[in-house]
Amino acid sequence: MRIGDLATASGLTTKTIRFYEQAGLLPAPPRTPGGYRDYPERTPVRLAFIRNAQSAGLTLAEIRSILALRDGGVAPCEHVTTLIDQHLADIERRLAELAQTREALRGLARRAAQADPSACTEGNVCTILATAETVASLEGVAGLGPG
Numbered sequence: 001m002r003i004g005d006l007a008t009a010s011g012l013t014t015k016t017i018r019f020y021e022q023a024g025l026l027p028a029p030p031r032t033p034g035g036y037r038d039y040p041e042r043t044p045v046r047l048a049f050i051r052n053a054q055s056a057g058l059t060l061a062e063i064r065s066i067l068a069l070r071d072g073g074v075a076p077c078e079h080v081t082t083l084i085d086q087h088l089a090d091i092e093r094r095l096a097e098l099a100q101t102r103e104a105l106r107g108l109a110r111r112a113a114q115a116d117p118s119a120c121t122e123g124n125v126c127t128i129l130a131t132a133e134t135v136a137s138l139e140g141v142a143g144l145g146p147g
Contacts, residue, residue, distance in 0.1 A: 001039045010047040017047070024064050025050055027071075057087050
C-alpha cells in the first residue's frame with residue numbers, strides 16, 4: 001500500500017505517517033522497485049491504535065514501548081494497564097491542584113470585589129494579590145491601606 005492510499009485509509013496526512021515512521025512507531029516499510037514506500041495491509045490498524053493511544057493521553061514514547069512489546073510477541077496489556085493507572089493518578093493529582101487554585105482564585109475574586117482601586121499605591125502594587133501578612137503590614141504604614 002503506497003503512502004497516499006494509507007493516508008486516505010487512515011485519515012492521516014502523509015506527513016504524519018512519515019513522522020510516525022521516523023519516531024519509531026511504524027517500522028520502515030519495504031520499498032517498491034521505483035523507491036516508493038510499500039506499507040503492509042495491516043498498517044491502518046496500527047495507525048488507528050496510535051491515534052487511540054494518543055487520544056487516551058499516552059505519549060509517543062509510551063506508545064512506542066507498547067508497540068515494541070507487541071512487535072516482540074508479548075501481549076502489552078499489563079504494561080498498558082500500568083500506564084493507564086499512572087495517567088489516572090497524575091490526573092487526580094492535577095485535579096486536586098486545580099481545585100486548590102480555584103479556591104484561591106475565588107478568595108481573590110472576593111477580595112477584588114471589595115477592593116478600592118484608589119487606595120492602591122505604588123508601595124503595595126496591588127493588595128488583591130498581596131498575602132494577608134502584607135496587607136496587615138501595609139495597613140500599619142501611613143497612607144497605605146487595603147485596596
